[in-house]
Amino acid sequence: MTMPTHLDPFTHAQWYALGRDEDFPDGRKTQTRLLSQDLTVLRRGRTIEVTLPQGQPRPTQHRYGHVWTTFSDTPRALYDIPEFEEVERRLITAGAVHVRCSGLRAVENFLDMAHFPFVHTGILGVEEHAEVEKYDVSMDVERDEIWATNCMFFQPVAAATAKAGGTTKYKYRLPHPYSVILYKTCPPRPGEWDLIGLFIQPTEEDVCIVHSFVLVFDQDNTDTELLHFQQNIFLQDRIILENQIPRRLPLDMRLEIPTRADASSIAFRRWLKANGVTWSTVRAGDME
Amino acid sequence: MKLYDYVLSGNCFKVRLFLKFLDVTCDLEPVDFFPGCEHKSPTFLQVNPLGQLPVLEDGNLRLYDSQAILIYLARKYDSSGQWYPVNDPETLGRVAQWTAFADGITATSSAARLHDVLGYNLDIKAARAGAQTLFRVLEDHLAHQEFNDQHWLAGSQPTIADIACFPYTALAGDGGIETFIFPAIERWLCRFSMLPGFHNMPGMNYFT
Structure with a gap:
């Protein structure tokens, strides 16, 4: 198989979600795109069979409510999310939303708390509480993934279950260049975390x-209420994502000046760079 | 009163926004339009045989079609008669004309948005071209209105016609249709966003 120009080995080696299990009805072919x-x-x-245009089959797996495939014959293992084994949790999959931006930009936006008061006004933030307090960023060397922990943010309606405003604790996990998982305080169960994630x-x-x-x-909201909450938030992000220029992610720190609130995206960009990621990023010569 | 609602639907937004303008409360019944396609399920087809949102229930009345719902709400809850001016035949005729025009915006601009955002399989070029044609008509009309000091579609006051045409014009960018080339439309969208009680839906970011 020939690799598209600029497709680096790390991006090539990942498993990618193509849709929810139920998005592929029996006997009907679905055309899609992955890495151009x-x-x-x-x-x-x-x-489920996933094939390239000349009919060559690619491996598949069903995990986390989605169908995954890879172009690599020696893929990097798909990460574990142990919380998917916890039977009392409810899984709501929100479907495929198309966005005209680099998938890496979508990951970064998801990590960014500073936009909450301005993009998700009245839900995930309010303008009077716009400051992002210092949080910790660490590298899990064994699993080769990034964690941002001890994140705190004041939110008027942190989740569909939230009854009043309050400070929400967050953790973010970056196990894959195109996946990001958010762990946040679970209003009805103090001590537990609710998960929200993107498989891009x-x-x-x-x-x-x-x-x-x-x-x-x-136990308070229906699946559809949770779905509407999630889709409302994500579509508020989408318009911001589509207006970011350039559409690909700059890895050179001089191109977009980070602040302290961006510690997690600084770590993400460094991690991409250390792994030799060039696909979907701004490359030398792109910008004059 | 109960509204069968989808959070990303511009036609549902029309009704939610008008209820806000009228300061009328209503229960929302969220429907899994996407990805679950619940509006085409046998259960929902009992509610609306057309399989479309929104649907309003008020007592024994069950109404579908967002424009019909706007008319009902205006006659029932707007004592000023501003939003649906039944005593002014000329204005009322223009309200009906521009309310019908909104269906064309839905058929084109909303279709382009479903394609670009949710991956619907449809003729995107035809959808965008159709929307452009309608927006040129809308632009000419709004520019003409401005020359005559009429800042709304049907006259000097906003009516349900403005509500009906607003969402899928404001959301045209989601479907890859630029509206900045239509300055009178842009000014009208901006005026609309300043109406008391206005709030954004996802995909809009007017300063409120």
Whole structure:
């Protein structure tokens, strides 16, 4: 298989979500794109086949409510999310939303707390409480992933279950260049964390499909109420993402000046750079 | 009163926003339009055989079609008669004309948005071209209105016609349709966003 120009080995080696299990009805072919290549997805009974245009099959797996594939014959293992095994949690998958930006930009926006008061006004933030307090960023060397911890933010309606405003604790996990998982205080169960995450399908260098999920302890809201909450938030982000220039992610720290609140995205960009990621990033010579 | 609602639907937003303008409360029944396609389920087809949102229930009345719902709410809850001016035949005729025009915006601009945001399989070029044609008509009309000191679609006051045409014009960018080339439309969108009680839906970012 020939690799598209600029496709680096680390990006090539990942597993990617292509959609929810139920998005692929039995016997119907679905055309999609991944890393600037065409793919066909076909369900036959309980098996899903993913093939390249000349019919070469690619491996698949079903995890976290989604169908995954990889272009690599020696892929980097798909990360574990142990919370998916906890039976009391509810999984809501929010479907595929197309966005005209680099998937890496979508990851970064998800990490960014500073935008809450201005983009998710009245829900995830208020303008009177705009400061991002200092948080910690660390590297899990064994698993080769990034964690941002001890994040705190004042939120008027942190979740569909929130009854009043309050300071929400957050943790962020970056186990994959195109996945990001948020752990946040669970209003009905102090001490537990609710999970919200993005599995991003980078279709082109500057276009992506965002598959998102909510994995929560919640007995008050219906699945559809949780779905509406999640989609409302993500579509507020989408208009911001589509207006970022350039659409690909700059890894050179001189191109976009970070503040202390951006510690997690600084770590993310360094991690991408250390892993030799060039696909979907701004490269030397792109900007004059 | 109960509204079958989808948070990302511009047609549902029309009704939610008008309820806000009228200061009328209403329960929301969220429907999994995407990705669950619940509006085409047998259960929902019992509520609306067309399989479309929104649907309003008020007592024994069940109404579908967002424009019909706007008319009902205006006649029932707007004592000023501003939003649906039944006593002024000329204005009322223009309200009906521009309310019908909104269906064309839905068929084109909303379709382009469903394609670009949610991956619907449809003729995107035709959808965008259709929207452009309608927006040129809307632009000419609004510019003409401004020359005559009429700042709204049907006259000097906002009516349900403005509410009906607003969402999928404001959300045209989601479907890859630029509206900055239509300055009178941009000014009208901005005026609309300053109406008391206005709030954004996702995809809009007017200063409120």
